[in-house]
Amino acid sequence: MDFAALQFFKAVVDEGGISAAAQKLHRVQSNVTTRIQQLEASLGAQLFIRNKRRLILSPAGELFREYVEQLLQLSGEAREAVLGGTPRGSLRIGTLESIAASRLPPLLSGYHASHPAVRVELTTGTNDALLEGVLGRKLDAAFVVESAGASQLDVIPTFDEELVVIAHRGHARVRRANDVRADTVLAFPAGCAYRRRLQAWFAADDLVPERVMELGSYHTIVACAAAGTGIAFIPRSVLDTVRGADNLGVHPLSGALGKVTTCLVWRKGESSLALNAMKIQLGELRESARKKTAAGARPRRAQKTTRRPSSAVVR
Numbered sequence: 001m002d003f004a005a006l007q008f009f010k011a012v013v014d015e016g017g018i019s020a021a022a023q024k025l026h027r028v029q030s031n032v033t034t035r036i037q038q039l040e041a042s043l044g045a046q047l048f049i050r051n052k053r054r055l056i057l058s059p060a061g062e063l064f065r066e067y068v069e070q071l072l073q074l075s076g077e078a079r080e081a082v083l084g085g086t087p088r089g090s091l092r093i094g095t096l097e098s099i100a101a102s103r104l105p106p107l108l109s110g111y112h113a114s115h116p117a118v119r120v121e122l123t124t125g126t127n128d129a130l131l132e133g134v135l136g137r138k139l140d141a142a143f144v145v146e147s148a149g150a151s152q153l154d155v156i157p158t159f160d161e162e163l164v165v166i167a168h169r170g171h172a173r174v175r176r177a178n179d180v181r182a183d184t185v186l187a188f189p190a191g192c193a194y195r196r197r198l199q200a201w202f203a204a205d206d207l208v209p210e211r212v213m214e215l216g217s218y219h220t221i222v223a224c225a226a227a228g229t230g231i232a233f234i235p236r237s238v239l240d241t242v243r244g245a246d247n248l249g250v251h252p253l254s255g256a257l258g259k260v261t262t263c264l265v266w267r268k269g270e271s272s273l274a275l276n277a278m279k280i281q282l283g284e285l286r287e288s289a290r291k292k293t294a295a296g297a298r299p300r301r302a303q304k305t306t307r308r309p310s311s312a313v314v315r
Helices: 003-015 018-025 029-043 059-082 097-102 104-114 127-135 193-203 218-226 236-241 273-297
Strands: 048-051 054-057 089-095 118-124 141-144 153-168 185-187 212-214 232-235 248-252 259-267
Touching (some): 003 018, 003 029, 089 127, 097 232, 097 236, 104 118, 104 273, 153 218, 153 273, 185 218, 193 232, 218 232, 218 248, 236 248
Parallel strands (some): 089 141, 185 212
Antiparallel strands (some): 153 232
């Protein structure tokens, strides 16, 4: 059993088959098939159940996968240690679309400038899909709003957001869910943390949204809300990144419902030099934002003005 064989095995698992794994590894299919067969022979166990053209992990394969992921993780850490502590390799980051649009561009730009040897692979998805990706080792870390399964994760706060209700500019003022009970709800598919907050907001008034239109991007949600199609929950920071916001009515939410903190999560006890560098940069950005907020909230000292006595001019 060697690390190359383990990488072949993981590629087949991640890609769902020999053909896709071969394409990812830049190898011919027969080579991948041979390596998997040799690995099974060396272990004395069947790792995959072959069903026509599909490969499904066997019970032994499921168990083996956990060890393979740990071994490859340790291999990467060992390589980083030998190379002298310079972040390099790939960093697979998951993010909510709202964070990708409004918060990450300056972060990623600064990170790339400081750590050019790291290749950042960015994936967007719903809150639940991102958590599943981290726990399933398809992502190294992710920016999420809710961190269910925190016992298996390490978590740090990153960005503070204000959640607002958006509707057509001509919509009556929105204070509670009862004010929009007849409106269509515009939302991302199930698994979206903001959608769950909206449902809780409706439940507080003993209501359930009658009509939900599932959409796949904030651009579409904002455009539909501006056109009068319905209402939506959205982070206020997103409004600066999309067109059509001028035709919107923006209604703040009272209390804790309108306050959201995005967190970076990763598997407990597992990190890398590349991820540590990202965490350090996030900490610096958060501290800088805190200082700016404190400076903006500090009352300005009144400036003393000295009046000069007016002098009459006699002609």
